[in-house]
Amino acid sequence: MAPGTAPQTTLSAEPRDFLRSLFDAAVAAALPSKIVPPHLPEKPRGRTIVVGAGKASAAMAKAVEDNWDGPLEGLVVTRYGHAAPCTRIEIVEASHPVPDAAGQDAARRILELVSDLTEDDLVIALISGGGSALLALPAEGLTLADKQALNKALLASGASIDEMNCVRKHLSAVKGGRLAAAAYPARTVSLLISDVPGDDPSVIASGPTVPDRTTFADALAIVRKYAITEPSAAIEHLERGEGESIKPGDERLQNAETRLIATPQLSLEAAASLCREAGLQPLILGDAIEGESREVARVMAGIARQVRQYGQPAPAPCVLLSGGETTVTVRGKGRGGRNAEFLLAFTVAMDGLPGVHALAADTDGIDGSEDNAGAITLDDTLARAAKQDVNAKARLADNDGYSFFDALGDLVHSGPTLTNVNDFRAILILEGGEPTARESDA
Structure with missing residues (x-):
C-alpha cells in the first residue's frame, strides 16, 4: 500500500452504478x-x-x-x-x-x-x-x-x-x-x-x-x-x-x-455529500475548469496517479470531482462531444491503472450534439476494448470518443435533464490489483 493510503472502502454499489448516482445527484440539485x-x-x-x-x-x-x-x-x-x-x-x-x-x-x-x-x-x-x-x-x-x-x-x-x-x-x-x-x-x-x-x-x-x-x-x-x-x-x-x-x-x-x-458548484457539493455518505472522501478540484478536453484529461490522470502512488492530495479511497467546460479542437471525423473526448483521453492516460474509474457527462443530458450525456470508463476498459479490437489511441486521434464508448456499452444516456450546470466529472479511486491491459494492447 502506498504511503498515506487508507483501507479500501466497501461500496454498496458497483463503481459504474456509484458514478452514475453521483451524476444523478448533481443534476437533481439543479432541477x-x-x-x-x-x-x-x-x-x-x-x-x-x-x-x-x-x-x-x-x-x-x-x-x-x-x-x-x-x-x-x-x-x-x-x-x-x-x-x-x-x-x-x-x-x-x-x-x-x-x-x-x-x-x-x-x-x-x-x-x-x-x-x-x-x-x-x-x-x-x-x-x-x-x-x-x-x-x-x-x-x-x-x-x-x-x-x-x-x-x-x-x-x-x-x-x-x-x-x-x-x-x-x-x-x-x-x-x-x-x-x-x-x-x-x-x-x-x-x-x-x-x-x-x-x-x-x-x-x-x-x-x-x-x-x-x-x-x-x-x-x-x-x-x-x-x-x-x-x-x-x-x-x-x-x-x-x-x-x-x-x-x-x-x-x-x-x-x-x-x-x-x-451553479456548477452547488451540484458538485451535492455529489460530494453523496460521497461522504458512502464513506469516500470527496475532493472538489474546481467548478470552472477550462481548456482542451484531452489536456485537462492528462492533468486529471496525473492527479489520480498521485493519489494511488503517494496518497496525495488525499489517500484512496476518494473521489475527485470537477466541473467547468472544456473545448475540443476538431481535427478528426469521428463522433463525440467534449465529455467523451475528455474520458477517452483520460482512459489512454491511465493505461489500465487498477482501481481508477471515472464518469464525464454534461448535466443537460446532451454531450455536444450526440444522444448521450457522456460516458463511463472503468479500470478494465482498455482490456475490454482490446478484446473487441477497438484502438483507444486511434479513436482519440479521430475525435471519436462516442464510437469508442458505444462499442463497449459505456455511454451514459439520461435523455434531456431539463437543467444545465455544465460538465460534471467524477473520478473514483480505490485500491486495486495489477493492470489488466495496457494501451499498446488496445
Whole structure:
C-alpha cells in the first residue's frame, strides 16, 4: 500500500452504478422545480411577462406556472426535445448549438413581447445555458445564415465559451443586455442557471438581460485569433463596430435585477455529500475548469496517479470531482462531444491503472450534439476494448470518443435533464490489483 493510503472502502454499489448516482445527484440539485420557486419575485401592479431561453427554460417556465398565483403570459425558447407542459407560457423549440429559423422567430417575438411595457409591469427572464444559440436574432444587416456559419466555425475552433459568447453578443439584436433594455421601464428579474466557468451572468446565454463589458474590438480579436475569415458579412459587421452592446451604467438597466439560482458548484457539493455518505472522501478540484478536453484529461490522470502512488492530495479511497467546460479542437471525423473526448483521453492516460474509474457527462443530458450525456470508463476498459479490437489511441486521434464508448456499452444516456450546470466529472479511486491491459494492447 502506498504511503498515506487508507483501507479500501466497501461500496454498496458497483463503481459504474456509484458514478452514475453521483451524476444523478448533481443534476437533481439543479432541477428547476426545486430551485425556481424560492427565487420568484413579488407580484407587480401591472402585467407579468415571462420570457426566456436555454435548455432549462421550459422546465423553469413550468416551475413559475406551478407556483404563480395570478395573471401570467409569455414565451420561452428551448432546445428541441427539452419542452415542458405549460398552459399560460408558450414554449417554442429550436436548434442548438447551431441556430435555426425557429430560434430567430422566437427571439423576435420575445423582443416584441417586452416592448411597450410600463414601470408597473414585471418581466421574469428565465435564462440558462444554450440560450445564446436559441435566442438567435441577428443584428441589423446580418442574416441567420451569417450567424450559423460563424457559429459553426467557433464551435470547431476550440474557442472557450466566454470567447464564443463575446462574438455572439456583437452579432445579435437581443443579447448583450439588449433584451432588458427593450423591456425598460418595466422591472426585469432574471433567474439564471449557470453553465459557464466563473458563473458570470454576462456570459450565461450571452447575457441578454445584463450589461456587457466586452466590445466589438474584443470580438474581432477573437475571430482573428482563431483565423476565422468567413462569413464576410459577419466579419465586416465586427470591423464596423456599430451598435455596441449595453454597457454598465446604462439607465435602461436600472430596473433590472439578476438572481443566480443554480451553479456548477452547488451540484458538485451535492455529489460530494453523496460521497461522504458512502464513506469516500470527496475532493472538489474546481467548478470552472477550462481548456482542451484531452489536456485537462492528462492533468486529471496525473492527479489520480498521485493519489494511488503517494496518497496525495488525499489517500484512496476518494473521489475527485470537477466541473467547468472544456473545448475540443476538431481535427478528426469521428463522433463525440467534449465529455467523451475528455474520458477517452483520460482512459489512454491511465493505461489500465487498477482501481481508477471515472464518469464525464454534461448535466443537460446532451454531450455536444450526440444522444448521450457522456460516458463511463472503468479500470478494465482498455482490456475490454482490446478484446473487441477497438484502438483507444486511434479513436482519440479521430475525435471519436462516442464510437469508442458505444462499442463497449459505456455511454451514459439520461435523455434531456431539463437543467444545465455544465460538465460534471467524477473520478473514483480505490485500491486495486495489477493492470489488466495496457494501451499498446488496445
